[in-house]
Amino acid sequence: MNTTPSLESGALQNFVRQLNLKTKDSTRVYRSVLGGFQRFVIQHSPNGVVSRRIIEGWLRDRSTVWPRHMVLHRARMVDRFLDWRVISGSLVNNPLAQLRQDYGRSDTTSIVRALLAGDPASALEALRPPPQFASFLGSAMHDYILLMQAMGYRYATRAATFLRLDRFLQNRPDLASQSLDVLIREWTGDAPTAQHAFECLSTVRILARALRRQAPSVAMPAIDPRLVQQARQAYRRPYIFTDEDVRRLLDTARSLPSPHAPLRPQTVYTMLVLSYCAGLRVGELAHLTVGDIDLGEATIEIRETKFFKSRRLPLAPSVIAALNEYLESRRRAGASTDINAGLFWHQQPVGSYSYVSTCELMRNVIRLAGFKPQPGRIGPRVHDLRHSFVVNRMLAWYHEGINPQSRLPYLATYLGHKDINSTLVYLTITQELLQEACNRFHTFAAEALQDSIGGQP
Known part of the structure; x- marks a missing residue:
């Protein structure tokens, strides 16, 4: 049954204990909030059944005592507690989780706001997402996505863009009789920036190619060269970290203040080492496991990523030394040594850093090192470390007297690119790289000129 145990059952204490909360105040707050919720259920529900009506009643009761932001925060505590009870088998289902599923939401806050509204049923219904690919061009978009996926492409990014177009068209059935050029103009009007307009144009041109398979008379929207130029100029140029910059980042990571997570400074230090020295993407870092590291062979395994x-990447001795040091510290901290365990471990129940937390952790170090200001999406990005890896690798080849062009296929393979063209995108022309290329050309031109003069009769 979906019932709440008595307060003496120990479920609440067991739940709070497995959270591994860092302070006594946090433990006290959790016990107070969850204990109050259980008392409310026992007092207002026959047989202690946890239902949507009971949760709604508890929320309205608490909103007369707590400010709204506190109700939202503590409702998430209750939600996590009910999820844990479902997993442990003491509860059949979590009504809040059921509402999230029914209305297509990933967050609890929007559900709680709807339950506290004057008309909860209407507020919940407003949360329901529109059906996918239900517009007058939805079936064509969906069929094309299935075709591309059947051909071996993940096609997730373009599929998401098609979904945005589909949602727009569901609200604009009047465009069904209009040309694709009119559709582009109306869709672009939602956010008239050069990048958005270029994305709209690119997406509709792909859709036009799909439509022309069935109706060759469909007109292909023309490319506007001026728009392409404006969109390219709007993209942020990558910041190329120098060797001195990287040393500053690593020193900042080592000294990262983290009194409640002593392993975190070394964790982010190792993340930065792999990101810069091996050119790994953030997603590749987040998905690494203990078994992916082979210290004996000095390699790291990157599994099923982009494309x-x-x-399997060979690593420099300094990188292997950093990994060895981190694995030893990780073992002493009590992390699992199972080969399937996440490499970058923390003490929370999830056990390892997600993509978002990995990115945020590294971004925080870039800010603390003084490369990126605190507010806004400006300054160097985490992905710029991958750009820096490529540029600095090219510079190293120039310094070693190696022709970089002959090594580009190897670099593309190391980065996990499908071809050399993807690698060329990362070749940001810095002043130093340009100077090295000029020096190489002058040397070549001088030899060619000398041979030409020497060969004259």
Whole structure:
């Protein structure tokens, strides 16, 4: 049954204990809020059944005592507690989780706001997302996505863009009789920036190619060269970290203040080492496991990433030394040594850093090192470390007297690219790289000129 145990059952204490909360105040707050929720259920529900009506009643009762932001925060505590009870088998289902599923929401806050509204049923219904690919062009978009996926492409990014177009068209059935050029103009009007307009144009041109398979008379929207130029100029240029910059980042990571998570400074230090020295993407860092590291062979395994590629990368001795040090510290901290355990471990129940937390952790170090201001989406990005890896690798080849062009296919393979063109995108022309290329050309031109003069009769 979906019932609440008595306060003496120990479920609440067991739940709070497994959270591994860092302070006594946090433990006290959790016990107070969850204990109050259980008392409310016992007092207002026959047989202690946890239902949507009971949760709604508890929320309205608490909103007369707590400010709204506190109700939202503590409702998430209750939600996590009910999820834990479902997993442990003491509860059949969590009504809040059921509402999230029914209305297509990933967050609890929007559900709680709807339950506290004057008309909860209407507020919940407003949360329901529109059906996918239900517009007058939805079936064509959906069929094309299935075709591309059947051909071996993940096609997730473009599929998401098609979904945005589909939602727009569901609200604009009047465009069904209009040309694709009119559709582009109306869709672009939602956010008239050069990048948005270029994305709208690119997406509709792909859709036009799909439509022309069935109706060759469909007109292909023309490309506006001026729009393409404006969109390219609007993209942020990557920041290329120098060797001195990287040393500053690593020193900042080592000294990262983290009194409640002593392993975190070394964790982010190792993340930065792999990101810069091996050119790993953030997603590749987040998905690494203990078994992916082979200290004996000095390699790291990157599995099933972009373009469905897996690759085994040789690592420099300094990188292997950093990994060895981190694995030893990780073992002393009590982390699991199972080969399937996440490499970058923390003490929370999830056990390892997610993509978002990995990115945020590294971004925080970039800010603390003084490369990126605190507010806004400006300054160097985490992905710029991958750009820096490529540029600095090219510079190293120039310094070693190696022709970089002959090594580009190897670099593309190391980065996990499907071809050399993807690698060329990362070749940001810095002043130093340009100077090295000029020096190489002058040397070549001087030899060619000398041979030409020497060969004259």
